[in-house]
Amino acid sequence: MPDALTRRRVLHLGILSAAASLVAACQTAATPAAQPPTPAPTRPASGGTASAVPVASPSAAAASAPAQGGGILRFGLSDEPGSLDPHVTAACPSVSVYSLVYSNVVRWTADGKLVGDLADSWRALDDRRFEVKLKPTATFHDGSPVTAADVAFSFNRILDPATSAYQRSVLQAMLEGVQAMDAQTAQFTLKAPNNAFPAVLADRNMYIVSKSFVESGNDLKTRMLGSGPFRFTSYEPGVALKLERYGKYALASQPALEGVTFTPLKDETARMSALRSGSVDFVDYVPARDMASIEKNSSLRLYSNRSQLGQRMVFNLKQPPYDNLQVRQALNYAIDREAIVRSALLGRGDPVPGSRVKAGHWGHDDSLASVYPYDPAKAKSMLAEAGFPTGFKTRLLTTATFGFYKDASTVVQANLKDVGVDAELELVEFATLVARQTKGQFELLQSFFTGQEPGDYLVAYGAGQPQNFGGFDDTGVTRSLEDALATSDAGRRREAYVAAQRRVLELAPDIPLVFREQGEASVAKLTGYENLAASICQGKTLDAARLAH
């Protein structure tokens, strides 16, 4: 997994946030261990209206409908959950488990609204302080109430360097502290005004753990105690992780499923065979080559979306010839992105010849959609102008660990050859690729991108940011992105963001290639599950699913 694992993301109706995090996740289905770094700065809600305003949550609205026999779902999980610490592991397979066991303060609904999860309501006291009232019905799986002290404890745990929490750097940048005012009231104090802060609390790994459970010596790496719809019963690595329905769950309607058994099936062929042979009912990360056959199979169902999970080629800007702008632009014209979609993704994806921000998103600008159409003749003449009339030799660092990386690299290699550039493929194992990309030991790098929010751009193109592997450094881009993140004026934000996208495309620090389709599959008798374009990891919607008999 290269970057791995996440799934869909937020963005949908204006949601955002979390995006960066996803990145990582989405990418590869397969391997969990190594995800690419994913920083996730938080950003304001899209749609322009960052609703900083307290929205009363439809909270416990649906207090437990009687749930009847929904069966036990056997979930073929694309990776071993490994450590169970909900603040540390951000890979999608783990998040699929956590999201059923733990609760956030607030959560996204399927249609992109922010609602209370543990929170009954929340409001801004002033531009730097938020107050959250917890639902009195909220209980942990040991029966104890969820209190503001648990909320404060959880966020302090994320901030503690010893935890190595996934969200630590995000929170540390914006959160001054959390205080329990009384049992039901928690107050968040920010370092700077941020009207989108509540959305941050809905992100993955922002889970509320039990203070007394942790303080009495339980290790969160091996045991889970949350307040979500399902309760942890057992975990045997390599074999199964089992959850059962929490009978006293009252934050939303009771799940229909009686339990979920996760079986780690890392190998994608094994995972798909398990689904087809009836060994499991549900799988995540369906490989592109299996999507069509699942759609045709009446006993199976495919849930997928055109994600914002994409692939790009990163230039090492510190070395010739890629320190030459004209060379970088020329190579952008040299790539046949349609061919990559056809051969590497079997048609399950979209070419990205320009900005990755899709039509329909508030930051999309039509003039940036196709800045670099496939034009080998133009590429050749630009290379000649740049002083490489006969091309040059280069090395392309990629991995065979993920077929979609290797296959895309092969197409790129052929395209480059057509314009005289002789690229040697360095096919390394994924962990090696991660190590070398971090150190900048490459000429041309097969890499990923994810998300379409300003925060996602900042992570990839800000100086010193975790996904900025090629050493790109442009103050104009950084300033525009920071403006877009800071302002609450929708018009100004769009202007700043479009300017940043345009400048990135002009300076061409990478070659955007394609978006990949992302999906899960289940047996047809599973109903009620929804693939949320607005969420990265899909486990959560299983609380509404049931298995027909």
Added chain:
Amino acid sequence: MTRYLVGRLIMTVAVLMGVATITFALIRLVPGDPARIILSEGHGSEEQYQELRRRLGLDEPIPTQYAAWIAALARGDLGRSLATGRPVAGDIVDRLPRTLELAAAATLTSIVLGVPAGILAATRRNTGIDHVISALVLVGLSLPRFVTATVLVLVLGVGLRVLPTSGFVNLADDPLGHLRVLALPTLSLTPLMLAVIARMTRSALLDVLGQDYLRTARAKGVAGGRVLWRHAIPNALSPVVTIVGLEIGTLLGGSIIVEAIFNWPGISSLLISAVDARDYPIIQSIVLMVAGSFVLLNLVVDLMNAALDPRMTRR
């Protein structure tokens, strides 16, 4: 004899030390950093990275890490997984029996089917049965295990849906379910070993059947069945026993791919994920354990030979 024994034991410890050292060095020579991999899930600031390295003890100089590891080994402590924090010994104890079970099931199936097939072919030499068996043996020898496994998944698992392709359950929880899950991986490992055993049985038996003492036995009127079962087969089996021992070694290798295909939670899948994550303590422990068991097996064989043939100790 005592001197020989002591000498061999010293050699064994030296070999194990060598294996430990080479494993330790090799895995660190491979690019990749466990802390980076763990953090690459997160936002991984440089500060977090340094903190994690410090906590995992990866910031120590390599010789210090090596000394600490050897010292822990001497106390019987295999350490903890870098990725999950679980004790390595516990993970190995959970998983090793499953790999051994798979190997034992495949070995047993191969012997039960392979020896009779070899006997049948030898005693019906040059008949239709012999030709059929020899042809099947050739197929068994030529089929790579990953092909066998994939075909079995497609036919018995996905097509006919008679056997599960994954979904391990513990023997204690559900004995029948356990045997069903065991079936396909066992069948995948079996054909190659079965073919080797059948062929060896056939040729060893043919060898023995041509010996003078059997002609003598028949000449003095011993019944045909008794000649075969009492005189020929027991003598023919010793090379078969040797080959079974050798094949068990290759079975452990073959189980890596079979465990991956059927998601069998044995030692190989643990090793593979540990390599992906550069989880040094797990990799080192498994390699050391596998190497150690080969060395110990060798030692046992040598000691048995020494007991059987005292000349061996006089070198």
